[in-house]
Amino acid sequence: MSEAKEEKIVFQRPKALCDVVTHYCPGCLHGVVHRVIAEVIDDLGIQEITVGIAPVGCSVLAYNYIATDFAEAAHGRAPAMATGMKRVHPELVVFTYQGDGDLAAIGTNELIHAATRGENITTIFINNAIYGMTGGQMAPTTLPGQVTTSTPRGRDTKLAGFPVRVCELVSTLEGSAYIVRRSAYNPSEIRKLKAAIKTAFQVQMAGLGYSLVEVVSNCPTNWGMTPLESLKWLQENMLAYYPLGDYKVKDSVKELMAKK
Amino acid sequence: MPRIVIDVERCKGCGLCTQVCPKGDLVQMSDEFNSKGYRPSKFVDPEKKCIGCAFCANMCPDVAITVYR
Ligand SMILES: Cc1ncc(C[n+]2csc(CCOP(=O)(O)OP(=O)(O)O)c2C)c(N)n1
Ligand code: SF4
Numbered sequence: 001m002s003e004a005k006e007e008k009i010v011f012q013r014p015k016a017l018c019d020v021v022t023h024y025c026p027g028c029l030h031g032v033v034h035r036v037i038a039e040v041i042d043d044l045g046i047q048e049i050t051v052g053i054a055p056v057g058c059s060v061l062a063y064n065y066i067a068t069d070f071a072e073a074a075h076g077r078a079p080a081m082a083t084g085m086k087r088v089h090p091e092l093v094v095f096t097y098q099g100d101g102d103l104a105a106i107g108t109n110e111l112i113h114a115a116t117r118g119e120n121i122t123t124i125f126i127n128n129a130i131y132g133m134t135g136g137q138m139a140p141t142t143l144p145g146q147v148t149t150s151t152p153r154g155r156d157t158k159l160a161g162f163p164v165r166v167c168e169l170v171s172t173l174e175g176s177a178y179i180v181r182r183s184a185y186n187p188s189e190i191r192k193l194k195a196a197i198k199t200a201f202q203v204q205m206a207g208l209g210y211s212l213v214e215v216v217s218n219c220p221t222n223w224g225m226t227p228l229e230s231l232k233w234l235q236e237n238m239l240a241y242y243p244l245g246d247y248k249v250k251d252s253v254k255e256l257m258a259k260k
Numbered sequence: 261m262p263r264i265v266i267d268v269e270r271c272k273g274c275g276l277c278t279q280v281c282p283k284g285d286l287v288q289m290s291d292e293f294n295s296k297g298y299r300p301s302k303f304v305d306p307e308k309k310c311i312g313c314a315f316c317a318n319m320c321p322d323v324a325i326t327v328y329r
């Protein structure tokens with residue numbers, strides 16, 4: 001006779017994610033990344049000591065969703081704000097959450113200098129190759145040939161230059177310690193994303209330097225696709241220009257990971 | 261018996277949960293509408309094939325799926 005086993009919940013909303021409806025479009029991976037961040041915060045038990053910095057972009061309301069302290073930065077200035085906060089309160093875990101328009105256009109300067117100074121902060125960078133919030137204009141990360149509302153015939157690299165690869169760029173800076181690119185288009189990639197965000201927070205908590213996790217993401221609405229089509233497009237187009245992988249893992253970080 | 265529960269009022273009908281089930285098509289799109297006008301997904305498992313792997317729940321941007329095992 002089999003023993004009667006009590007039913008257990010094996011997947012539910014993490015504690016650090018507010019029980020509210022988000023404003024995100026159906027199928028937008030911002031929601032998945034929020035949840036994964038909240039799961040890591042729960043796992044590390046750092047909800048009370050974590051501060052997020054929200055960007056300008058679709059995720060401007062992240063402070064309504066992730067249940068930690070939060071501040072809202074001026075467009076692109078999240079790394080500067082995080083720097084101040086972390087320096088005054090080194091006991092906190094401080095992370096910025098930024099889109100590609102926020103981080104790689106108007107905020108490039110703040111990003112690069114925070115990274116090269118080796119600030120002990122973490123950036124979660126959502127690269128969806130477009131300005132989502134403002135109606136789908138070209139971003140620095142828009143792919144060559146990609147149609148956006150400001151490149152209706154496709155991004156012409158003669159006119160608009162080439163897309164910026166943020167991980168490759170930031171990994172050349174001495175102050176950066178852990179720079180990786182992940183995605184969230186299937187459960188296995190989401191598991192790897194979670195592991196990377198956890199490592200990034202642990203790198204910060206160990207004081208090893210600047211950490212950044214890029215997420216190759218989607219924008220079904222402004223890409224003009226269904227959510228499922230957008231995941232296919234992401235895999236077929238984005239990953240070739242933005243290969244997933246570890247761009248920089250300092251020796252000190254490798255030692256830390258070996259201990260965990 | 262492993263099973264999932266979909267909060268149909270939270271669901272935005274994106275379909276991301278319908279393509280990852282290792283047991284086939286246990287998560288499908290419904291023909292009905294929720295109060296926001298989205299067509300939510302539904303759990304169809306007459307043969308009790310669900311293994312509670314939570315792949316479907318992991319894909320959900322709206323955390324509308326709870327998994328029991
Ligand atoms: C100083 C300033 N310049 C421009 C804007 C307009 N603006 C709002 S969001 C945004 C870019 C958003 O794109 P991204 O950071 O990629 O975020 P997404 O919406 O794609 O997640 C821009 C240019 C602004 N709000 N403030
Ligand atoms: S506009 Fe794009 S990035 Fe913004 S919520 Fe909608 S799908 Fe997501």
Ligand code: SF4
Nearest residue numbers: 281310311313314316
């Ligand atoms: S928990 Fe796993 S097996 Fe069950 S419906 Fe979801 S994806 Fe399928």
Ligand code: SF4
Nearest residue numbers: 271272274275277320
């Ligand atoms: S992934 Fe979530 S929001 Fe999308 S259809 Fe499935 S349950 Fe609904």
Ligand SMILES: [Mg+2]
Nearest residue numbers: 099100130132
């Ligand atoms: Mg964007």
